[in-house]
Amino acid sequence: MILASQLRRAFAVGLLAGAALSLAILGASRARADNGDDARAILKAMSDYVSSQKSIAATFNTDIEVITPDLQKIQFDSSGQLQLNRPDKLHASRTGGYTDVELFFDGKTFVVANRKDNLFTQVDAPGSLDQIVEKIRKELGVDLPGADLFLSNPYQVLSADVIDAKHIGRGVINGVECEHLAFRNDDTDWQLWVQAGATPIPCKFVITSKATTSGPQYTLLITDWTSDAAIPPEAFSYKAPDGAKKVEFDSLSAIDEVPPGVIKGSKQ
Amino acid sequence: MIISGGTPKYRKLALICSVALLTIASTPVWAQTAEEQERSYRREAMEQALQTRERYNLYGLHFDSDKATIQPESKSLLDDIATSLKNFPDWEVRIVGHTDSTADAQHNLQLSVDRALAVKTALVDRGVEPKRLTAEGVGESKPIASNATPDGRALNRRVELDRVTNSAEAKKLLKAMSDFLAAQKSLSAGFDTVWEVVTPTDQKLGLASSGTVTLVRPDKVRVARSGGFADFEILFNGKTLTLLGKNANLYTQAAAPGTVDQLIDELRDKYNRPLPGADLLMTDSYGELMQDVYDSKDLGSGVVNGVECDTLAFRKKDVDWQIWIAQGDHPYPCRFVVTSKMAGGDPQYTIQFRDWKFGGDVAADDFVFKNASNAKEVALKDVQDKLADLPANFTMGAAK
Numbered sequence: 001m002i003l004a005s006q007l008r009r010a011f012a013v014g015l016l017a018g019a020a021l022s023l024a025i026l027g028a029s030r031a032r033a034d035n036g037d038d039a040r041a042i043l044k045a046m047s048d049y050v051s052s053q054k055s056i057a058a059t060f061n062t063d064i065e066v067i068t069p070d071l072q073k074i075q076f077d078s079s080g081q082l083q084l085n086r087p088d089k090l091h092a093s094r095t096g097g098y099t100d101v102e103l104f105f106d107g108k109t110f111v112v113a114n115r116k117d118n119l120f121t122q123v124d125a126p127g128s129l130d131q132i133v134e135k136i137r138k139e140l141g142v143d144l145p146g147a148d149l150f151l152s153n154p155y156q157v158l159s160a161d162v163i164d165a166k167h168i169g170r171g172v173i174n175g176v177e178c179e180h181l182a183f184r185n186d187d188t189d190w191q192l193w194v195q196a197g198a199t200p201i202p203c204k205f206v207i208t209s210k211a212t213t214s215g216p217q218y219t220l221l222i223t224d225w226t227s228d229a230a231i232p233p234e235a236f237s238y239k240a241p242d243g244a245k246k247v248e249f250d251s252l253s254a255i256d257e258v259p260p261g262v263i264k265g266s267k268q
Numbered sequence: 269m270i271i272s273g274g275t276p277k278y279r280k281l282a283l284i285c286s287v288a289l290l291t292i293a294s295t296p297v298w299a300q301t302a303e304e305q306e307r308s309y310r311r312e313a314m315e316q317a318l319q320t321r322e323r324y325n326l327y328g329l330h331f332d333s334d335k336a337t338i339q340p341e342s343k344s345l346l347d348d349i350a351t352s353l354k355n356f357p358d359w360e361v362r363i364v365g366h367t368d369s370t371a372d373a374q375h376n377l378q379l380s381v382d383r384a385l386a387v388k389t390a391l392v393d394r395g396v397e398p399k400r401l402t403a404e405g406v407g408e409s410k411p412i413a414s415n416a417t418p419d420g421r422a423l424n425r426r427v428e429l430d431r432v433t434n435s436a437e438a439k440k441l442l443k444a445m446s447d448f449l450a451a452q453k454s455l456s457a458g459f460d461t462v463w464e465v466v467t468p469t470d471q472k473l474g475l476a477s478s479g480t481v482t483l484v485r486p487d488k489v490r491v492a493r494s495g496g497f498a499d500f501e502i503l504f505n506g507k508t509l510t511l512l513g514k515n516a517n518l519y520t521q522a523a524a525p526g527t528v529d530q531l532i533d534e535l536r537d538k539y540n541r542p543l544p545g546a547d548l549l550m551t552d553s554y555g556e557l558m559q560d561v562y563d564s565k566d567l568g569s570g571v572v573n574g575v576e577c578d579t580l581a582f583r584k585k586d587v588d589w590q591i592w593i594a595q596g597d598h599p600y601p602c603r604f605v606v607t608s609k610m611a612g613g614d615p616q617y618t619i620q621f622r623d624w625k626f627g628g629d630v631a632a633d634d635f636v637f638k639n640a641s642n643a644k645e646v647a648l649k650d651v652q653d654k655l656a657d658l659p660a661n662f663t664m665g666a667a668k
Contacts, residue, residue: 069321069323072583075605171474172478174478178476182473189471210470215472
């Protein structure tokens with residue numbers, strides 16, 4: 001084939017967005033001074049918009065990265081959906097290769113169901129969405145990293161410990177143009193993509209750990225979003241399937257995003 | 269945002285860190301000098317590391333200065349490794365040589381290769397089957413300590429042992445995907461890509477784009493992609509390659525007779541341009557992807573955008589990669605991630621596919637450039653800047 005070498009180069013960069021991975025940016029100074037106000041304003045707009053939605057239905061994909069003992073970074077993927085009615089109703093499910101887990105909260109009772117093994121746990125926890133998220137994190141030790149986006153004041157929670165904020169520019173996710181924001185905290189960096197325009201919904205949320213040099217990440221990709229969805233009240237109550245067994249939370253097993261035993265040598 | 273009531277809110281991330289720190293703790297290279305590590309060498313520790321697939325640094329192994337000759341006092345260590353490999357006949361091991369940065373990089377690379385080969389030869393001499401051992405050198409490219417001090421340089425001069433996994437199932441699943449895609453005369457998909465870059469202050473940023481690809485074998489392809497900083501289309505019809513920059517409304521064309529395979533091959537082999545997503549379009553994607561792979565793992569199921577997939581992970585010298593392949597009769601790729609091991613922060617390139625269509629379901633395309641937007645034709649050099657992935661205020665630097 002006869003091609004100008006320059007054309008080859010441009011084509012190479014463009015074909016499927018592949019470019020030399022080994023390149024690192026050495027100078028990323030922005031053309032104009034950026035004190036982070038722009039990024040914070042967009043974060044605040046997202047926060048105001050999402051918290052003003054009385055009900056939300058969304059589907060999502062998550063991946064979490066782990067580092068193996070021989071320093072291989074591996075991702076585990078799950079998909080799920082979320083329904084919420086403010087101030088105190090929540091239904092979420094997540095299916096991964098090893099897990100099939102569902103959450104229900106109707107303002108009074110909180111249920112976690114392991115659908116794979118037909119087990120569930122039930123806790124009386126009257127309160128708001130914010131309170132139940134707090135309780136899940138503190139008492140059950142489950143992270144729910146994406147839940148910050150859905151609390152009553154996401155801006156306050158997300159921006160609390162930010163030491164650096166940047167508006168990188170725009171990116172396109174699932175065909176939708178988004179504002180790309182990057183924030184730094186002491187222990188983690190995080191990025192958020194917010195839909196550009198009049199409906200500033202979150203499209204993607206990435207948290208990067210800074211504790212190791214390979215920077216493992218957690219990614220939440222929101223694939224579909226409906227505001228003011230008509231969600232029937234029964235969606236928030238658990239109806240135990242035949243043979244479902246009620247257990248303590250610690251006995252639910254297999255609700256994690258990372259399959260057990262994967263760190264020490266995976267199956268061959 | 270992370271601290272709530274004194275405990276890290278994101279416990280999972282803490283878990284990830286602890287896994288990695290565990291790794292560091294068991295090879296405490298920053299805490300000890302090479303001499304101390306050497307004294308702490310025990311055969312049990314080496315065997316344990318291989319058992320759990322943990323990277324093991326052979327600090328007790330000594331070479332003549334600037335040579336690949338193993339010194340006589342290291343013989344007992346080699347005897348130990350050979351004995352372990354005989355005790356566990358299914359283990360396969362990768363031997364990786366490293367140097368400090370004293371001499372020039374090319375010389376160091378050769379020295380590290382020669383030293384790894386010397387270890388392999390010594391183990392083969394002790395009765396280990398050659399096919400269970402691979403030897404490789406990476407020169408001074410992967411230091412674990414500062415090259416500014418004698419202690420640091422001693423730590424950097426090392427030979428690592430990695431026990432590799434060789435999963436026949438992973439290869440079989442990948443081959444099935446490759447065969448399935450090769451059998452599709454026409455195919456189309458939407459995709460999302462993320463290209464990660466690392467800033468000088470070690471902040472990792474992901475640049476996100478969306479696009480579509482339509483391929484008719486053997487020689488027609490149309491790719492459209494829009495990102496925050498670029499919006500363009502590439503059209504190839506077996507004869508002419510057209511590149512359209514939509515933001516600037518400029519296009520350029522060049523004669524390029526051949527197949528899509530030839531086009532991609534030429535780009536990569538001659539011009540050393542990695543095209544991670546393009547490998548999947550080639551008729552022998554299995555052969556392309558598996559080139560130089562030394563480790564393969566079947567990680568079981570994963571769910572990508574609601575589709576249940578087989579998750580496979582592979583390792584090469586400079587990159588690791590992971591692929592998710594849909595389970596069932598249509599084993600198409602759902603997601604493909606390439607992780608660079610050459611740059612700090614291990615940045616990744618990710619492509620995630622959606623809306624795969626095959627055969628008659630693919631929308632008709634004559635692959636003729638119609639110039640619907642009245643774009644102006646220019647020479648390539650005039651559009652190239654506008655097709656970059658990065659905004660103008662990002663400056664590219666060479667690999668770390």
